[in-house]
Amino acid sequence: MSVFRRASVVAAAVAVASGCALLVDLDGLSGGAPDPTSDANAPDADARDAAADAADPLVTAHGSGKDGPLEVVSPVVVNGYAAVAAIAPAGTRVLTVESVGEMTVGAAVIVWQTAGLSPPTPGEDAPIKPEADSPLGRYTFARVVSIDASKVTLDRALPFGVLASGAQLVRVPEHTDVTVKAGGALVAKPWDGRSGGIVAMLASGTLTNDGAIHADGVGFRGGPGFGQIGYVEKCADLSGPVDGGFSARGEGLATAAFVPDASAPGAIGGSGNVANGGGGGDCHNAGGGGGGNGGQGGRGGVSFDNDRVVGGHGGAQIAAGLAERLWLGGGGGAGHGDDDPDESLGVGGAGGGVVFVSAGAVAGGGELRAEGAAGATAIINGGGGGGAGGSVWVAVDGTLTCGRVSARGGAGGASPSTSASGLRFGPGGGGAGGRVRVSSRGGACPLDAAGGEGGLCAIDGGARSARGASAGAVGVLE
Numbered sequence: 001m002s003v004f005r006r007a008s009v010v011a012a013a014v015a016v017a018s019g020c021a022l023l024v025d026l027d028g029l030s031g032g033a034p035d036p037t038s039d040a041n042a043p044d045a046d047a048r049d050a051a052a053d054a055a056d057p058l059v060t061a062h063g064s065g066k067d068g069p070l071e072v073v074s075p076v077v078v079n080g081y082a083a084v085a086a087i088a089p090a091g092t093r094v095l096t097v098e099s100v101g102e103m104t105v106g107a108a109v110i111v112w113q114t115a116g117l118s119p120p121t122p123g124e125d126a127p128i129k130p131e132a133d134s135p136l137g138r139y140t141f142a143r144v145v146s147i148d149a150s151k152v153t154l155d156r157a158l159p160f161g162v163l164a165s166g167a168q169l170v171r172v173p174e175h176t177d178v179t180v181k182a183g184g185a186l187v188a189k190p191w192d193g194r195s196g197g198i199v200a201m202l203a204s205g206t207l208t209n210d211g212a213i214h215a216d217g218v219g220f221r222g223g224p225g226f227g228q229i230g231y232v233e234k235c236a237d238l239s240g241p242v243d244g245g246f247s248a249r250g251e252g253l254a255t256a257a258f259v260p261d262a263s264a265p266g267a268i269g270g271s272g273n274v275a276n277g278g279g280g281g282d283c284h285n286a287g288g289g290g291g292g293n294g295g296q297g298g299r300g301g302v303s304f305d306n307d308r309v310v311g312g313h314g315g316a317q318i319a320a321g322l323a324e325r326l327w328l329g330g331g332g333g334a335g336h337g338d339d340d341p342d343e344s345l346g347v348g349g350a351g352g353g354v355v356f357v358s359a360g361a362v363a364g365g366g367e368l369r370a371e372g373a374a375g376a377t378a379i380i381n382g383g384g385g386g387g388a389g390g391s392v393w394v395a396v397d398g399t400l401t402c403g404r405v406s407a408r409g410g411a412g413g414a415s416p417s418t419s420a421s422g423l424r425f426g427p428g429g430g431g432a433g434g435r436v437r438v439s440s441r442g443g444a445c446p447l448d449a450a451g452g453e454g455g456l457c458a459i460d461g462g463a464r465s466a467r468g469a470s471a472g473a474v475g476v477l478e
Helices: 045-055
Strands: 004-006 070-072 075-077 080-083 094-096 108-113 139-148 151-154 167-172 178-180 185-187 198-209 212-214 354-363 367-369 391-396 404-406 435-439 446-448
Touching: 108 198, 167 198, 185 198, 198 212, 212 354, 354 367, 367 391, 391 404, 404 435, 435 446
Parallel strands: 070 178, 075 185, 178 198, 185 212, 198 354, 212 367, 354 391, 367 404, 391 435, 404 446
Antiparallel strands: 004 446, 080 167, 094 151, 108 139, 108 167, 139 151
């Protein structure tokens, strides 16, 4: 079955944010919004929140439009990001953040538990299915009502608790009409382990996109390369020291297991994936595994020594949709490198981030993308695994037209040889496709959540072989 389809979805009312619907049935408000300050109408916190939702243009009309029109002629980051620094229980309105520099009073924000999964056993590849009460991936909209030092107070209670690690506050602009010219782009700050990875926009009018709105390669980070000095072979475990031949894994929901610097003392890697992060290729010169999201990542190619099946395992699938949870694509694992730290190393590709757009209408021929990055090509080393596609959520009250909406996985890195001696190295596995969710009252737009192809090994332009590297699985069109 093709991974492309045409979006022509009629949706009179679409609820998208947990605890706070972004679009609601306006007919239900014809009797007038209740007074959120009245004790009679709001006897408890839940009732006050419902009243605030009903009266708030953030909820009912794709934002207030208070930021006016916007024209974009070059790539620009329009969001602000603040990492949450302390646990906050459900029902609270106050968040402690690391820095409030990009937050402003009156701003619309998304509270999002981006990561924070306890690291599972390496090599567990069953789909990740968050429990109903788990905050993992959950998000909700609110407004900032006050800022005091590192404390940000919101206008409504959180419908879920957030963890001290992996949660962030994202400032979202509220424009009227938005025009993205050819060559212009709305982009995201890359995820750095604490915040970033998402581009979000509210437009009460029409968003005309002839450029791009994308979060390509800004999701969970790919496994860093490491040049093993000396000949090491016969590694076979799912986990072990990077300097002992076990390459770095890609990052996933269990960010505590990610090693940003593979040369750091005590760094741990291995072919076993951790959550949706792809596993690293084991020695000698096996390929890294692709990251996971809407599907499972592809397996990395076999080793140089005796074609052992020790390529990185693909990152696990995340089996939960975008209506209540948003997901970054998993990073690809690094391919195994040896002999010389200066050689071309198979660094894993970063996963795709998140694109979230809510607008009155979307027009133009531009693209909305959250694609995974390709794994790096490695010369006489194992290729890097591709990053998984991220998530794209487009909610339009009117019609939607565009060139493409895509959450494709990144391709696995190739592993060509500089010699015609018959040497063979392990290419990287492809990243899985991500998730795409689109709602509109009409229009057409191609949707794509294909997995990335596995890398290939070629010798001086000769025959090309996957050597066990596989493509990432197709993602989900919701």
